[in-house]
Amino acid sequence: MSEEILINVSPVETRVALVENGVAQELYIERSQHKGYVGNIYKGKVVRVLPGMQAAFVDIGLARTGFIHAAELVPEMDEQGESGRRSETPDIRSLVREGESIVVQVSKDPIGTKGARLTTHLSLSARFLVYMPGSPHIGISSRIEDDAERERLRTLLDEVQSREGIEGGFILRTVAEGAEQDALQADILFLQKHWQKLRAVLADAPTPSVIHTDMPLFLRVLRDLARAPIEKIRVDSRQTWHQMRDFAAGYSPQLVDLIECYTGERPLLDLYGVEDEIARALDPRVALKSNGYLVIEQTEAMTTIDVNTGAFVGRRNLEETIFKTNMEAASAIARQLRLRNLGGIIILDFIDMRDPEHERQVLRTLEKALEKDHAKTRITGVSELGLVEMTRKRTRESLGQMLCEPCPLCTGRGQIKSAETICYEIFREILREARAYDNEKFLVLAAQVVVDRLLDEEAAYVADLEAFIGRTIEFQVEQLFTPEQYDIVLV
Numbered sequence: 001m002s003e004e005i006l007i008n009v010s011p012v013e014t015r016v017a018l019v020e021n022g023v024a025q026e027l028y029i030e031r032s033q034h035k036g037y038v039g040n041i042y043k044g045k046v047v048r049v050l051p052g053m054q055a056a057f058v059d060i061g062l063a064r065t066g067f068i069h070a071a072e073l074v075p076e077m078d079e080q081g082e083s084g085r086r087s088e089t090p091d092i093r094s095l096v097r098e099g100e101s102i103v104v105q106v107s108k109d110p111i112g113t114k115g116a117r118l119t120t121h122l123s124l125s126a127r128f129l130v131y132m133p134g135s136p137h138i139g140i141s142s143r144i145e146d147d148a149e150r151e152r153l154r155t156l157l158d159e160v161q162s163r164e165g166i167e168g169g170f171i172l173r174t175v176a177e178g179a180e181q182d183a184l185q186a187d188i189l190f191l192q193k194h195w196q197k198l199r200a201v202l203a204d205a206p207t208p209s210v211i212h213t214d215m216p217l218f219l220r221v222l223r224d225l226a227r228a229p230i231e232k233i234r235v236d237s238r239q240t241w242h243q244m245r246d247f248a249a250g251y252s253p254q255l256v257d258l259i260e261c262y263t264g265e266r267p268l269l270d271l272y273g274v275e276d277e278i279a280r281a282l283d284p285r286v287a288l289k290s291n292g293y294l295v296i297e298q299t300e301a302m303t304t305i306d307v308n309t310g311a312f313v314g315r316r317n318l319e320e321t322i323f324k325t326n327m328e329a330a331s332a333i334a335r336q337l338r339l340r341n342l343g344g345i346i347i348l349d350f351i352d353m354r355d356p357e358h359e360r361q362v363l364r365t366l367e368k369a370l371e372k373d374h375a376k377t378r379i380t381g382v383s384e385l386g387l388v389e390m391t392r393k394r395t396r397e398s399l400g401q402m403l404c405e406p407c408p409l410c411t412g413r414g415q416i417k418s419a420e421t422i423c424y425e426i427f428r429e430i431l432r433e434a435r436a437y438d439n440e441k442f443l444v445l446a447a448q449v450v451v452d453r454l455l456d457e458e459a460a461y462v463a464d465l466e467a468f469i470g471r472t473i474e475f476q477v478e479q480l481f482t483p484e485q486y487d488i489v490l491v
Helices: 147-164 181-204 217-224 238-251 253-258 274-281 318-340 356-370 399-403 419-436 448-455 459-469
Strands: 003-009 013-020 023-031 041-050 055-059 066-069 101-108 117-119 129-132 138-140 169-172 209-212 230-235 259-261 285-287 293-298 303-308 344-349 377-382 388-392 441-446 472-477 486-490
Touching: 003 217, 013 217, 013 274, 023 217, 023 274, 023 318, 023 399, 066 101, 129 181, 138 147, 147 169, 147 181, 181 209, 217 230, 217 238, 230 238, 230 253, 238 253, 238 259, 253 259, 274 318, 274 399, 293 318, 303 318, 318 356, 318 399, 356 377, 419 441, 419 448, 419 459, 419 486, 441 448, 448 459, 448 472, 459 472
Parallel strands: 003 230, 066 117, 138 169, 230 259, 303 344, 441 472
Antiparallel strands: 003 013, 013 023, 041 055, 041 101, 041 209, 055 066, 101 117, 129 169, 285 293, 293 303, 344 388, 377 388, 441 486
16 A cells, blocks of 8 residues: 655645545644644643532633643552552542642643643653653553564563663554664653753743643654655655754654655645545535445534435345445545544444344444544444444544634524524514504615515515504615624614
8 A cells, every 4th residue: 555645834834644545544734823732731820620520720821721630630650559440530629729830731632612631641752652751651552463562662661761760651652663672762762851851941930831842743744654654755845854854864764765855836735636635525525436425514512424325226235235335435434534533422324234244344344444543443333223433532623623614604503594584583573673662664674685585475474564563664685794684773
């Protein structure tokens, strides 16, 4: 499988596309005015403690206060009892108090009306390792499946950590598979020195203030995404190309030759069709090759994905048609989750299947397709209602949330009141005002579509209403009004 990373850099934003076999699979966007905060470390101030929610709000200098749960305040070494089970979380009031300074790290970006999600379980990332200075835990990425390799890495890490006398915990990342001891030692020493610098800064830092910010997106790509089988990393900015090569030379020398500066006349993302993919990823409807389609609806509570056969009629029988549509949809859903960065609770409504073996194969196809996903996912079986429930870890805004804003006409509802409904609201308002005021006539200001209906389909009722209230009703088109807006002027 051919995999490439495309990086488009401009003064206002950086866009990254992970492309497999010429098709975009993941998109990352970072804007200079709205950079992500995940991984940043802050010295914050507790502004409110909520015992009923076992949580607190912390001012870290952002527009909205951050949110931290009591479980994220308990030292990680104290979270496990001798039996290995998670002990009960103490009362939040015994852990923090209002006005107290606290060092926290952002684990989830602000999304919608919610502030950033915070934790005191600090971590610093390098190429092969994640360092956790406040935890004794040693972990290995679940994507490294070979038991012998897992044991080799654990042994190497223990040797280096003991020899250097370094306290704290580490997580070996997926890219550490096959790494030698020297590479792990270099990462460990780098992270330890970085942590010592941060501790020195913390002592004199004001509250609130930022202590550590994560690298820019184009460098995080080298750290987090540049792993086998990536064949090329193309970037369309020569300045950024130099920065990436310099960083890779000291961080991961094997990547230097993969980084290529694109100088073609045609825009890089346009050349690979990524611009079209971005436009399609904002559409709730996704066409399948079989002529079936998906309908993806994202709300604050959850995301729902409905599978439909559409114009696909199959060749043999209904069950076979449904099975083929669901199989194709399973792969398409996995790609759309990555492409749109949909997270949280996700409900998949596959077409009902009678054969349990078909259900098993569809679920297996979905699980297999999600193995490439960098975000953690969890899938349940098919419920009694024929739905598949799953979760996908959400740390940043979805593509739609980042690129779009609520419609000014419907304010995010996805639909507006019909002209007929607005006409009837106007009639009710005229009746209320006719009882309250002694005026000569009413002037109704409304959008063109509403006035047209009042003068046509509703003309008979308007005449009856004038006779009933004994006053004249006139209409005037207001070009700046939306279909739902109207005003009634007493004349």
